[in-house]
Amino acid sequence: MHRTSELTELLARHGTRGQVAFFLDQRGQSLAGVEERDERIRAALADVAAGIPPDWRRASVERGDLARFVFEPGDVVLVVGQDGLVANAAKYLDAQPVIGIDPLPGRNAGILVPHAPAAGAALAEAAYAGAASVCERAMVQVRTDDGQTLIALNEVMIGQAGHQSARYALSVGGRDERQSSSGVIVGTGTGATGWCRSIARIQAPDLPLPGPTDRALAWFVREPWPSPSTGAELIAGRLDDAALDLRVESDQLVAFGDGMEADRLTLWWGQRVRVTVADRTLRTVIGAAGR
Structure with a gap:
């Protein structure tokens, strides 16, 4: 390839x-x-x-x-x-x-x-x-309430297709907040070496990011806007054996992974989305066994 x-x-x-x-x-x-x-x-x-x-x-x-x-x-x-x-x-x-x-x-x-x-x-x-040594890299999955799924290695992005303000209700770690933001990013330990690392340096420098094989995720909200009807308290965190849930409150949002925006899920008003660690892993070859 x-x-x-x-x-x-x-x-x-x-x-x-x-x-x-x-x-x-x-x-x-x-x-x-x-x-x-x-x-x-x-x-x-x-x-x-x-x-x-x-x-x-x-x-x-x-x-x-x-x-x-x-x-x-x-x-x-x-x-x-x-x-x-x-x-x-x-x-x-x-x-x-x-x-x-x-x-x-x-x-x-x-x-x-x-x-x-x-x-x-x-x-x-x-x-x-x-006979190869492999690294079983964790992946992230988006699943909608109507059964659509999307899997990515680094991160998934949920937001407006034109990167304008996305409105939704976020539920994570037992807390809920209605938000208006540039989108929500949820990444893996592999993603923590790329884009998610860049976001974490600015937004949550003390957040312990997962490793590539950890069944854990890190999540970030891009530029949440506090208003009379939306908040900006839930901005970043880590998911260990947990899920991030989102209810769409915009006419249309999209979810895509690893920058492949053309291959995406379209999300409509009222639709619910759950983001978790995927059952599937990516098996990257480290070397020949024994070397």
Whole structure:
């Protein structure tokens, strides 16, 4: 699995390398850096593909096609790209081992893509043989009162599609509050290394964030507005074996996970939503067993 490179996206928009170079130059940037990153990504993809046993069935999936791609139970998934690409794939998987490959060391955090391209083939064979060490990463689930579900690896966001004020009634930890805010974020221990960590630094610096394998979540309310009918007391917390409940009081809200806003649940006035730790985990490959 991979994502379209910056160069490919720029060429799709501007047509030719010359036009891309002119566009970047007008903004004080260089085509050379974009081309260099594109070459490194292509080389990483080629290295990974070359190491896969020739008798294995294989497919290449671009990020934009994830919602239409069907993963088989016995698949081994190699993700070549940034950390967020693993999170993008997570909701479409169910127990398949995931090997994160970093094509641009030094540019990515490497938390979910810790492996070099050269290690991909050996790790894939170990994962296929059941001889890989894996990290069972907790995931977060949204379930509506009419049975719709959404699962994410890092975090889920519930709010207005246009990121305007969302109105709802929040229930968590035995406390209730009607709120108007920019939305509610509920994240996992994996998410606590990304966006949720950034929110916590500002909003709740003393909140103990969960670890990647902990069956616990952290939640945050973005910019709650205190008014005669809404409050701003419930702004952050941790869920250990507990749920966050929300009743929609806007014409329409959405819930989406890991930045995949196009693949979302639409929530209507009066609808109830519950956010919990998911039963499913994401199995990321750490290494071959015994190493």
